[in-house]
Amino acid sequence: MRKKIVAGNWKMNKTFQEADDLLFEIKEMLNKQNPEDVQVIVCPPTLYLELANDISFESNFFVGAQNVNDNESGAYTGEISAPMLKSMDIEYCIIGHSERRKHFGETNQMLKDKVKKALENEIIPIFCCGELLPERQAENHFNIVEKQLVESLFSLDDYDFSKVIIAYEPIWAIGTGVTASPQQAQEMHEHIRKLIAGKYGKEIADETTILYGGSCNAKNAKDLFENPDVDGGLIGGASLKAVDFIKIANSF
Numbered sequence: 001m002r003k004k005i006v007a008g009n010w011k012m013n014k015t016f017q018e019a020d021d022l023l024f025e026i027k028e029m030l031n032k033q034n035p036e037d038v039q040v041i042v043c044p045p046t047l048y049l050e051l052a053n054d055i056s057f058e059s060n061f062f063v064g065a066q067n068v069n070d071n072e073s074g075a076y077t078g079e080i081s082a083p084m085l086k087s088m089d090i091e092y093c094i095i096g097h098s099e100r101r102k103h104f105g106e107t108n109q110m111l112k113d114k115v116k117k118a119l120e121n122e123i124i125p126i127f128c129c130g131e132l133l134p135e136r137q138a139e140n141h142f143n144i145v146e147k148q149l150v151e152s153l154f155s156l157d158d159y160d161f162s163k164v165i166i167a168y169e170p171i172w173a174i175g176t177g178v179t180a181s182p183q184q185a186q187e188m189h190e191h192i193r194k195l196i197a198g199k200y201g202k203e204i205a206d207e208t209t210i211l212y213g214g215s216c217n218a219k220n221a222k223d224l225f226e227n228p229d230v231d232g233g234l235i236g237g238a239s240l241k242a243v244d245f246i247k248i249a250n251s252f
Contacts, residue, residue, distance in 0.1 A: 003209045004225075005165065005232040006249040007041035007126060008239025009066060009094060019048045025242035027059035034060045035249045038232070041092050041126075042239070046080055049088055064092030064126065067100060070113035082121035093118050094234070096128040096152065098171045108151035115152060119160050126165045126234065127153060128213065129192075133172035141170075142191055149192070154199050161200055166192060166210045167234040173214030175236060182223045182230075185212050189229035218244040221251035 014022060023042070030040065043064040044052050052063045069079040085093060095118065096111040111127070118125045129148040131141040145168070153164060168188050170180045180188075189210045197205035212224050213234030224230055232252075238244045 002207050002231055003165075004038045004252055005041060005209055005211060006035075006038060006235060006245075007043060007064060007092070007094075007167075007211065007233070008235050008245050009097070009213075010042075010044045010239060011066070011099070011236065012045060013240055014044070014048070016048065016051075019044055020051060022240065022242060023048075023052055023055045026061060026245065027055050029242055029246040030060045030249075033246065033250065035246075035252070038249050038252060040249050043092070043094055043126075049085075049090060053089060062091055064094060065090050065123075066094050066097070068093050068095065068114055068118055068123070070110055070117055072117065082117040082123055085118075085123055086121040090123060092124045092126055092165075094128065094167075095125045096148070098128060098130055098169055098174060108148055111152040112155065115156070115164070119156075119163060124163055124165060126167050126211070128167045128169050128234070130169040130171050130214070136170065136172065141188070145188065145192065146195055149195060158200055158204060161196075162204050162207065164208070166208060167213045168192060168210060169213035169234065171214075175215070177215055179215040179217075179220055179224075180212070182227055185224055185230055186227035189227065193229050216248065218247040218251075221248040225252050 040061040041064045042061050043066050056063050065085050068082050095114045100106045115125045129145050131144040135141055135144050173180050193205050209231045211232045211234045212230050216233040217238040
């Protein structure tokens with residue numbers, strides 16, 4: 001049975017004190033109303049990973065990074081490597097978020113290398129894929145997502161691929177307040193699962209967790225999560241409020 005997951009991507013938000021307060025709120029709320037059979041992951045800015053890890057030991061959430069470099073080490077000022085994350089006991093890492101693709105020019109090949117580095121260091125990738133609005137309007141969204149998966153993930157062997165979490169994020173719905181309808185989300189999630197089945201077989205496809213990301217919030221999460229191929233969410237803005245984030249985690 002595949003995992004149900006709700007992961008919060010804080011992006012570049014919160015001062016140190018604000019982060020401390022939010023993590024404490026999440027801890028307190030989870031300790032009181034821990035969602036059954038749902039794995040909660042918090043992905044704060046890199047500066048706060050150690051803080052988040054320390055607080056997670058007193059609660060029921062896991063910690064993930066928002067990015068990792070595709071090199072083991074070296075002269076890459078400002079970057080963070082997979083061995084560094086491993087040394088901090090970070091278990092998850094978001095890879096290929098649309099904002100990284102857009103603002104930092106991350107390519108499918110670069111993301112392939114990042115996934116490989118993460119897996120080599122026993123870090124579970126939360127791999128993001130999704131289409132732009134013109135690509136959906138041109139009815140090319142299925143092909144775009146397939147290309148991203150094939151070029152970045154489908155060279156993995158069965159064992160490594162089975163560790164990967166996939167997050168479908170329609171780029172036109174990120175931070176816009178516009179959400180893909182439950183039907184649109186299910187349609188793409190089902191398509192992704194069929195692609196995985198075609199490459200790795202039905203058993204691995206059925207065990208792969210596929211999250212929805214794109215203006216998922218406390219009001220629409222339940223409708224999205226009721227879809228048979230939607231296994232949770234990669235949550236942006238709504239993860240910055242503990243009440244909303246935990247309500248989403250309890251929406252299954």
